[in-house]
Amino acid sequence: MAKKKKDEKPPRHISKRQLSSIKRHKRRQRLIFFSGIIIIVVVLVIVFVGIYMGEIRPYHKTIAKVYDREFSAQYLMDAVEYFGQYYSPETFITQLSSLINIASNYTVQSELIRRGAEDLGITVEDDEVKASLKENKETVNDASVDFTRLGFLNERLFEEHFLPQVPTSADQVNMMAMFLESESQAANITAELANGGNFTALAAEHSLDVYSKEKMGDLGWHSREFLESEMGATIPVEYAFTAEIGVLSQPLYDEKSKSIGYWVVNILEREEDIQAHVQVILVGSVEEADIVMQKLIDGEDFGELAREFSQDISREQGGDLGWVTPGTRSEAFDAYVFNPELGDVGVLGPFHDDEVTTTGGYWLVKVVDREENRPLDEEERETRASQSYDDWVTQLWDVAANEIDRTYLTPQITTWIMEKLTDKYS
Structure with a gap:
């Protein structure tokens, strides 16, 4: 007996309304999907921009x-x-x-x-x-x-x-020189040299010019340009190229600066070692300082003497620095101004200070020899080339x-x- 066939279901028909609903649903899914991607991209961009602005861009800033x-x-x-x-x-x-x-x-x-x-x-x-x-x-x-x-x-x-x-030869002089703080010191050393004193030893001890001190006064053979550059002075060089050979010069005054000075200080008020109200006079030699001290003893006005003699910037204010505290000036200055053993007020000095700069001094020069168109040594040629550079x-x-x-x-x-x-x- 033959099997009975299953009843076949008729094909299902989707209505237009259902089809429209399905399409709307798919569109919503696609919209949600792409919106999610856009949001992720935006977040990544924001993060990247933040990293770039905070971590990367600063490296590229000019x-x-x-x-x-x-x-x-x-x-x-x-x-x-x-x-x-x-x-x-x-x-x-x-x-x-x-x-x-x-x-x-x-x-x-x-x-x-x-x-x-x-x-x-x-x-x-x-x-x-x-x-x-x-x-x-x-x-x-x-x-x-x-x-x-x-x-x-x-x-x-x-x-x-x-x-x-740099030329390979030039007119040169073989000279000796030292720079001294005062005319009286130059006269004393002249006398010592006349009595057999050693020029190099005296220059090494007393010269206030760095180059002549390093060379112990014996500068050797050099051209005019080299000496003027190294010594920072024209007066002793000019003398050396015109003076008589073998003769010691008279003291030659020069406004050249030097790392030495002498203070005369008037303490007007002092609050222990905390601060002091002071007037100052800074001069370039002990000779000038002694002159200032004598004038003060004779009753002359401190402010007027500061205007006449002082090389400190306070000279136009009569040397008045106002109130000063330790550490605002040099160690030598503090050692006197804030030393209670020297008294609370009054005039102190003169005292030496090698942390200040003053101008004026005297050269002693001796020409050993001179020669025209002498070959330049390599040290001078290299020094002059370096200066040109x-x-x-x-x-x-x-x-x-x-x-x-x-x-x-x-x-x-x-x-x-x-x-x-x-x-x-x-």
């Missing part, structure tokens, strides 16, 4: 501009690390403020020298610099490349440009004064750099 070249915060950070690479982490962190100033200055100067050297036809290619850095296993970045290039450029500038400009760099700064902009390096960026580097080396 901190200096030299002509048309801009330098970023990242460059400055690399420069700071370059100059501090041999410090311990602790020292690096404590010296950060100083290192930022150094790196900022060298950033500008290296660019000025690079441009100046290029104008002179002297260049150093990046490949040469990078090869040197890699050979020495040093970090390679824009800052390290620039500063390493600077070293190469300086060598080539010196050897190829500045040294060849320094003058050239100074000129680069002067010419570029309006092309250098470091106003971008704000306190906020400086603080941010210090924080990042502190975190890195902590």
Whole structure:
């Protein structure tokens, strides 16, 4: 007997209303899906922008501009690390403020020298610099490349440009000299030399000029230009190129500055060792100080004597410094003004101070020999070439004064750099 066939269900027909509902449902699903994607994208963009603005963008901020070249915060950070690479982490962190100033200055100067050297036809290619850095296993970045290039450029500038400009011979004098604080001291030393005193020993002990003191008075053979530069004076040099050979000069007065002075102080009021109201007179020799003291003993006015004799900036105020506290002047000044054993008020001095600068003194010069067109020694030629280089760099700064902009390096960026580097080396 044959099986009975199942009843087949008639096909289901979807009404237009149902079809429309299904389509609306699918559209809602797609809308929700794409809305979710958009929201995720927006969130990611916001997060990325936040990271970029807070963490990435500051590295790219301009901190200096030299002509048309801009330098970023990242460059400055690399420069700071370059100059501090041999410090311990602790020292690096404590010296950060100083290192930022150094790196900022060298950033500008290296660019000025690079441009100046290029104008002179002297260049150093990046490949040469990078090869040197890699050979020495040093970090390679824009800052390290620039500063390493600077070293190469300086060598080539010196050897190829500045040294060849120095003549190989010149008129020279072999002279001896010392610079003394007063005419009376010069007269005393003249007498001592006449009695067999040793010029070099006396110059080493008494000369107030750094160069003649270092050379113990025996300056050797040199050109006029070299001596004037090293001594910072023209009077003794001019004398040496015209004076009789072998004869000691009379004392030659010169307004040259020297690191010595003598104080005469009038304490008007004092509050123990906390502060004092003082008038001062600063002179350049003990001879002048004794003259001032005698005039005070004779009853002359302290303020008027300060206006006449003092080399301190307070002279126009009659030497009145107002109230001063320990540490605002030199150690020698404090030792007298805040010493209760010397009395509460009144005139003190004169006392010596080698932390101040005064002007005026006397040269003693002796010409050993003179020679025209004498070959220059290498030390002088190199010194003169170095001076020419320094003058050239100074000129680069002067010419570029309006092309250098470091106003971008704000306190906020400086603080941010210090924080990042502190975190890195902590």
